[in-house]
Every structure is written in C-alpha cells, then in structure tokens.
Amino acid sequence: MDKISIIIPCYNMEQLVEKCITSIKNQSYTNFEAIFVDDGSQDKTKEIIEANIKDDERMIYAYKENGGLSSARNFGLELATGKYVSFIDSDDYVEKDFLMELYNNLIENDSDISVCYFYRVYENKTDLNKVKNGFYNLVRFPAAWNKLYKISLFKDNDIIFPPGKWYEDLGTFPKIFMMTNRISIVEKPLYNYIQNSSSITHTFDERIYHNYDMVETNEDFARKNNIFDKYHDELEYINVYHTLIGTVYRSSFMDDFSEDTIKDIVKYVSNKYPNWNKNKGIKELPLFFRIYLKALYYKQYGLIVFLLKRLNDKIDIS
DSSP states (O other): OOOEEEEEEESSOTTTHHHHHHHHHTOSOOOEEEEEEEESOSSSHHHHHHHHHTTOTTEEEEEEOOOOHHHHHHHHHHHOOSSEEEEOOTTOEEOTTHHHHHHHHHHHTTOSEEEEEEEEEOSSOEEEEOOOOSHHHHTTSOOSSSEEEETHHHHTTTOOOOTTOSSTTTTTHHHHHHTOSOEEEEEEEEEEEEOOTTOGGGSOOGGGGHHHHHHHHHHHHHHHTTOTTTTHHHHHHHIIIIIIIIIHHHHTTSTTOOHHHHHHHHHHHHHHOTTGGGOGGGGGSOHHHHHHHHHHHTTOHHHHHHHHHHHGGGOOOO
16 A cells, blocks of 8 residues: 555634544545645634644644645645645545545556546535546546545656646646546545635636636646647647636626627637637537537627626536
C-alpha cells in the first residue's frame, strides 16, 4: 500500500471541518498523511483541528498566512511526501472507501489519475453526479477533489494551482490532463460536495473574468511543452464551454448585461479559434447548450440576452 498525501485547505471552517476530519480518520485505506493547511483562519479552526487530530500521527496541522485556496493547496503539495495525492475541501467529507476505491482503481488500470462519482449535498436533498471519462466530459467540471493523482504529475511538470485567481481548478486540471497517459473512473459516489448558497456559479463578480487568465495559462503551458497542436481541439473546447457558455452565463447576472457584453466575449474566442463552432466536443453537450451555441454563432445576441435574463437562475452549467 503506497503512501497517499491528502491536502485539505482550511479557512474559517470551525463549523464544518470536524466532519471532514472524521471522514478522513475513518478511511479503510490507512497508509496516508492528511495535511490540514490553515490558510490564516481567524476563527477557531486551528483549535478544532488540533483537538481532533492529536491522537492520530497521520494527521498534520500546518499554518500559513492567508493567500487563498490555490496557495494553500500549493503549500500542501510542498509538504506532501506520498506517491499519490488527493485533495479534499474542508467543508466537504468523503465515504470510508474513498481512498481505497480510488487507489485500487488506479493500480488495476495502470492509470495516472482515478476519478469517482460524487454527491452534491444540499440542505434538503442530495444529487448524484456521475462522471464520464474523456477530456470533453471531465473538463466541464474540473474540480481538484474526487480524484487521486500520481503526485509526479504536479512535481515533474512544475504544475501548481494559480495563486490569487478564481477558477483555479480550470487553470490546473487541463495541464494535468495533457500530461496524463490514462484516467480511470470509479463508478461509485465517494465524495460529498457541500453546496454553498453563495456559490460563484449564480452571482456576478468582476473576478469571473479570471476565466480568461485560466484559459490562457493552459494554452501557454501547451505551447511551452510543444503540445499545443496535439491538444488544439481540447483547448478550443475549454474556450467554447468555459468562456462562451460559462462567462456569458455569469455575465448575465450583471445589471447592465447587454448584447455588447456577449459580442466582446465572442470576439475574444473567435480571434483565437475562428472555427470554434465546429469543435467536436459540442456534440457531447446537452441539447440546450448546442442550440445556445448555434444561436451565438449566428449572432442572435438579443435572443440570448432575453433568455438568460429570464432563465439564468435555472440553468446548470456545472
């Protein structure tokens, strides 16, 4: 049983972190280190973590000044000593066989990454999210968690989470994918993703445009490693889904959302990928998005503004 490093970023999580700790302690796979990175919490997160891990030498508390989720994960990666690494958000929790199933699946399939199904946990319901293999499916929701990675993917390729940015997973997972030989799927829900009512998915903030930075850092990485042409379609698809769909959608929550907003976003993508409408990943999208993208390509911006202003809180882009 190889050693697994688990990295758990924590910031002001005094209400939820204990459940996360308990779920890690109860893992059926026992050869792990759990690194709780306290990202400058100002509540009782430190006290709660230390009280709950003091009887388990596999648990490590590490404090750093506040720098955000990416910097906390990167700090944990520097401390990690395992052959494999997994990420768990401190407000989430995992099933007891989370590590065991991911590890066995990775070893049996000679994979670089294994990925499991997960639950979205709302206040009054729980939704099962199945995961399909392949770049076009995985990159639509490129979360760092619900996965087990060979840690060498990060360390050998100098891949880190982009500090100080929103959508840090979008700026990380595609790079990992491009350096991966094989990904395998565990068809069991083993991760519990707690839904936050203040999620950035249904709000507007100027930081939604960090999406552009994340898209471009993937393209720069591909060029640096001389694989841009190899992954041209995949990089184009990131622009189609996360910019033409995701950024337009999130912009629709602006008070002054207009046709000009859409035009600027489409121009940004079209300048790089003039034939984006022919991307083969589009056919794998739900019908609504395929129709939406066709309307976008034919510059039906007024129709899109009309629809998004009335439907934006009912559309699931994750």
